[in-house]
Structures are given as structure tokens and as C-alpha cells.
Amino acid sequence: MKLLINTTPYRLEQDYESGFDPNAFDMMAEVILAFCEPGQDILFSYTNWDSELDPHKVHMVEEAARNFHSDIVSDPDLAISQRVKEVLLNHYAPERDPNQNQVLMEQMFTYFREVPYDELNEELLLKIGSAVHGMQTVYTLEDCKEDTQAFINSRLVDTNTTWLLPYEQPVYLKNILWYRASTKEEVLQSFGLTDWCFSCAIVNPQTSVDQYSFFLNYTEEEDGMVLYISTNTPDYFKETVVPRLERLLGESLEIVE
Template sequence: MLKLALNTYPFRLELGYELGFGPEAYEKMAKVIQAFHEPSMDILFSYTNWDRDKDPHKDDLIQDSALNFHADIIDDRDQKISQKVKEVLLQHYAPERDPKGNQSVMDQLLAYFRQVPIEELNEELLQKIGYVVYEEQGNYTLEDQDPTTQAFVNSRLVAANSAWLLPYERPVYLKNILWYRANTQEEIVKSFELTDWWFTCALVNPDTQVEDYRYFLNFTEEHEEECDGMVLTISTPNPQSFKDSVIPKLVELLGEELEIVE
């Protein structure tokens, strides 16, 4: 059962997994967003840049990166991370050797590294490997992303600021937030594909600051007793307009399974 809770604020559209999860839900979620859209509005998605050096979880992430690489459970399809780890291993075990002429030796060292129980490995070596993996895997800013994603966001960029609109405390390592326009169904789906379908977006009048939104939407996953699955929270300075204009569109889109709780 889908539920729209109007007896709390922000309002909550509890979708569970009824629309699917990940790519199978992209098209329907894009239509949900467009139910809030009017021709006079822009849909601005957020891309958050984080300060790597101020991340309070950095040490834990480095440790986890070393453990995950040792267990061979990271995404390394192009072998870029493995090659850098091999060079760290060669520097540790045979610093006199040049990586350019010792690929086979580095392959053997990597195989040995993964065979040895992690608790028996040198702690300094694990720290170096964890840092290399963490650096390669961590996407803290748009510049860490692939050129296609960078071009998609930058070509639609409307504003960059530090406006924190979510209902929890602003993280200490927030750098800034990029707000980019994605008004069409195709652009919204592409945004999901390139960035994240757990999104935040603001629907604003043109030439209006993001903080003066008409609607602010935050889509995430919850695992609570009363709600297990995907939830869209809805903030608006004009609840009556939401009830008059948007709810009928949501009812038409989601059908009779949508329960409205007032």
C-alpha cells in the first residue's frame, strides 16, 4: 500500500518498494517529481561537494577500504586500483625495484597479500593500501566523477551555495551544493543514472533562490517498523496549493492503491 501522510510535516509519500528499486523505478519516480512541476517552475537537483580532509569518518573509511580490498570485494573493473596497490606492495617488500619492469613480481605480491590473513599483515602497509583505495574510490566532489557526469551537471548549473535545506544538522565537511536544472522526464532519468536516485530537488520559480522554493523534495530509504522502504518527504510554504494542485496528479499517477492520511 502506498501512503501519503498529511498529518505530519514535512509531508511523507511512503512508497515502500512498490515502484521497484533502482533503475526499474526511474521512469515512475521522474513522473512523481513532475507531478509537482508547473511550466513556470524549474526543477533543480542538488549535487553535494564534500571536503575530503574534514570528513570525520575518514579513518574508518580508510580501514574499511583496506579490508574490502583484501577480501576482493571492491569494484575495480579497470584494475586501476589494483595497479596502484601493487606499486605500494612493491615499495614495501622490494623498494629497490622499479615498478615499470616488475609487473610479474607485483602480481605475485598481490596474490600473496590476499592469501595472508589480514591480522598477520603489517599495519603500516594496510594503512597505505587503505589510503590508496579510499582515494581512488571516494567521490567527494563533482571533479571526482567521470567526464560525462561532470558535463551533465555543469551544462545545467544554475547556482552553487551552502544552503542546507534538509531537516538534520549540516555536516561539518560540507563544501558546497551545486543546483542544476533537469526539467524534462529524460533529464530527470539521466540525473538518476549519472548521480543518485536518492535525490534532493527544489522546485522554484525562475530567478528565485533555492531557499525560496515552491516545493523541496527529499527521496531516501527508511527501515522503520511503520515504514520499510522508499520515502519522499515534501516541504512547501503553501500546503493548500500542494493539496489542490499536486495531490490530484499523484492520485491519477499512483492509482487507487494510494492511501491519503490526514
């Protein structure tokens, strides 16, 4: 693990083995807490996107149809397959009741998979691609499971469009939900319910997120995982937080100045 404090923002680099997926949850929760003083809030971000403004949507719908036809879409409970069968029935026999025509739907589904992709009806492929994409893609919190919605909504502090990430704000940003998760248990819950690639702001109470003490962005890069560390208090980071990280991570941490 390597902490680079000769760059802006600072970088805490990890290989995939130590920084990827649930294996990293406990350690990353401790790392986040190392940036926080008693009384400060840790506000995680959840981004809602506007599906109608998504510039990639047309391509993603096309890819969804092609991938489903090739049987390379993950569908463990067959919910997507069932939805596609309903689309097929509605396209070819809209007067038929899906509940009364399971055998016909199975036949249509088998035929769909057997026919070469380029020979299928374009309108049908658009319908299937839209259905598959809609079931695969999460644009807003409302698309998530109820326990995820409840966790975030019960801890919601602010909703805005404050964009803190180091690249241009996407055109299809709808808004950002900032929710409090200030204990290790809450941070671990957040990882489990949302995403282990996260962004969070360390702020004083009643302070807007753009006035953060630290903004942390954990993301995947070519050689592993990186925690980007932005701060308005660089001296405090080097004098107080870095020693905490050294104690927490021990000999596994290399500091590059």
C-alpha cells in the same frame, strides 16, 4: 504506495519493489513534474564534500584495507587490484619500475592476501586502505565520470552551502551545486548519471533555493523508499498537487490525512 499528509514534512512511501533503483526512474520523474508549474525550475542538488574534514575517513580507510584483504571489495575491472599491486611494489621496492615488474607485483599481491591481516605492516595497510578508499569514494563532482561532470556543469544555476535537509549540516560539507533539470528527459538523465536518491527544489526563476515552492528529498528507509515533501504552500499542495498525484498513480495511491 501511501501519501501521508498528516505529518511534516509530508511523506510519499513506497515499498522496495516499486520505489528502488532504475525500476522507479520513470514514475519518479513523473511524480516530480507533478509538483512543477509551467515556467518553474526544478533544481537538483549535487553535494561536494571536503575529504580532509570527513570525520569518518580514518575508519573508512581502515575498513577499505581490511575488506580488500578479505577479497570482498567489488573490483570488476581489477583497477583497484592493480593500484594495490603498485602500492605494494612502492612499499617494498620503491626503486623498481611497475611496468617492468609485473611478475614481482603478482607475487607480492599473492603474499599480501595469504598473510593474516593482523600480521601485516600497519604503514602498508594505511597506504593500501587509502588507495582503495580513494578509488571507491566520490567526494566531489571532479571525482565523477566526465559525462556526469558535463551534464551538471552545463546546467549549473547556483553554488552555495544552503542546507535544506532535515538533519544537521555535516561538518565536511564543501558546497552544493544546484543544476536545472526541468524536463522528464533531463530528470531521467540526472537519475542515471548521479543518484536515484535525490534532492531537488521547485523554484520560480531567479529565486534562491531556500525560497522553494517545494523541496523533495527521496531516500531509503528500513521498509522502503520515502519521498519527503516540504512546502511553503501547503494549501496549494493539497488542492492542486495531490489531485495530480491521484491521477498519475491511480488506485495504487492511498492518502492518509
